[in-house]
Amino acid sequence: MASLTQTVNRAATYAEPGTLKICIQELPIPRPAAGEILVRLAFSGVCHTDYAFCMNKFRGIPATPKGQIGGHEGVGEVVAVGDGVRTVAVGSHVGIKYTAAACLNCENCLVGGESSCTSTATFKLSGYMTPGTFQQYCITSAQYATPIPASLDLAAAAPLMCGGVSVYAGLKRSGLQLGDWVVVSGAGGGLGHLAIQYARALGARVLAIDAGAKEAFCRELGADTFVDYRALDSDERLAEHIHRLTEGGAKVALICAASSKAYGQAPSWLRFRGCVVALGIPDASVSQAISIFQVVSLELRLIATAGVKTGSRLEVKECLDIAARGLVKTKLQLRKLDELETVFHEMHAGQVAGRVVLDLQ
Ligand SMILES: [Zn+2]
Numbered sequence: 531m532a533s534l535t536q537t538v539n540r541a542a543t544y545a546e547p548g549t550l551k552i553c554i555q556e557l558p559i560p561r562p563a564a565g566e567i568l569v570r571l572a573f574s575g576v577c578h579t580d581y582a583f584c585m586n587k588f589r590g591i592p593a594t595p596k597g598q599i600g601g602h603e604g605v606g607e608v609v610a611v612g613d614g615v616r617t618v619a620v621g622s623h624v625g626i627k628y629t630a631a632a633c634l635n636c637e638n639c640l641v642g643g644e645s646s647c648t649s650t651a652t653f654k655l656s657g658y659m660t661p662g663t664f665q666q667y668c669i670t671s672a673q674y675a676t677p678i679p680a681s682l683d684l685a686a687a688a689p690l691m692c693g694g695v696s697v698y699a700g701l702k703r704s705g706l707q708l709g710d711w712v713v714v715s716g717a718g719g720g721l722g723h724l725a726i727q728y729a730r731a732l733g734a735r736v737l738a739i740d741a742g743a744k745e746a747f748c749r750e751l752g753a754d755t756f757v758d759y760r761a762l763d764s765d766e767r768l769a770e771h772i773h774r775l776t777e778g779g780a781k782v783a784l785i786c787a788a789s790s791k792a793y794g795q796a797p798s799w800l801r802f803r804g805c806v807v808a809l810g811i812p813d814a815s816v817s818q819a820i821s822i823f824q825v826v827s828l829e830l831r832l833i834a835t836a837g838v839k840t841g842s843r844l845e846v847k848e849c850l851d852i853a854a855r856g857l858v859k860t861k862l863q864l865r866k867l868d869e870l871e872t873v874f875h876e877m878h879a880g881q882v883a884g885r886v887v888l889d890l891q
């Protein structure tokens with residue numbers, strides 16, 4: 531293992547999962563086993579899924595262990611490699627995604643669904659059961675780490691590891707064509723502000739929906755038009771307004787907000803054979819079913835690339851290449867690792883514009 535100037539690994543751990551209590555700890559720097567690499571992390575984005583794991587919000591899965599290191603939008607430099615690693619060089623820049631390791635050979639992996647890998651021996655999720663990216667040194671799989679293009683700023687690359695690839699994969703899988711209208715719901719947020727730019731980069735026209743205060747921000751990012759959802763007094767009027775602006779309805783509705791109301795409304799925004807893309811996950815207790823009557827009568831499709839599913843290795847490569855060409859700019863606020871608990875409180879209160887990125891050095 532290469533010699534390291536630092537001997538301590540500062541990490542933010544979930545002290546009492548189910549609460550937002552975070553503990554900053556000094557841990558030993560881990561050593562990579564065969565097939566693994568040690569990454570000195572420079573930055574980590576903070577995703578709503580991290581908040582959900584810290585608060586044990588997801589139902590039907592084991593509770594987050596006490597002392598868990600969260601985080602799954604990490605980028606940094608490889609400082610050591612384990613035995614047998616030939617494909618990743620010390621000194622190169624890599625990213626760590628929500629899926630930290632996958633077998634690449636099961637049926638789900640073979641079709642690019644690595645986040646749903648069925649190999650219990652290999653599959654790992656960063657920041658849930660496996661130590662994540664809210665720390666200075668992180669071990670990850672050499673074959674699954676993401677190479678970061680040299681021209682891409684590391685802080686700007688961090689939110690692309692989950693937020694960026696999730697919106698990109700959703701747009702790509704929706705099958706949108708040049709000139710199609712895409713409605714981005716929650717357009718001014720961490721996912722939405724990336725979705726506007728990726729949709730534009732893919733040749734779509736963008737109708738951004740958010741609160742009126744976000745209009746200038748959304749238009750500056752490339753939204754062709756903007757709708758303040760609070761300015762229209764009923765679901766029917768909102769749908770009519772969207773149909774007028776898009777000349778008959780949008781082809782794709784990308785739901786970035788974790789809002790069950792938006793999911794209930796989305797089919798009425800679409801034209802024939804449109805597609806709802808599920809990104810934000812509403813609280814199960816308030817989920818509102820999408821109208822199957824509308825889905826059937828308009829022959830709609832519903833697809834998911836939500837934060838907990840994200841994209842494949844190919845999709846993350848394409849997503850990074852688009853950003854490296856300057857077509858997508860991440861709007862981020864840099865914070866310190868020690869501020870994670872405050873950041874989670876701000877996220878819960880809806881006070882975060884763009885994406886929070888932790889500066890880990
Ligand atoms: Zn697999």
Ligand SMILES: [Zn+2]
Nearest residue numbers: 577579692837
């Ligand atoms: Zn995420």
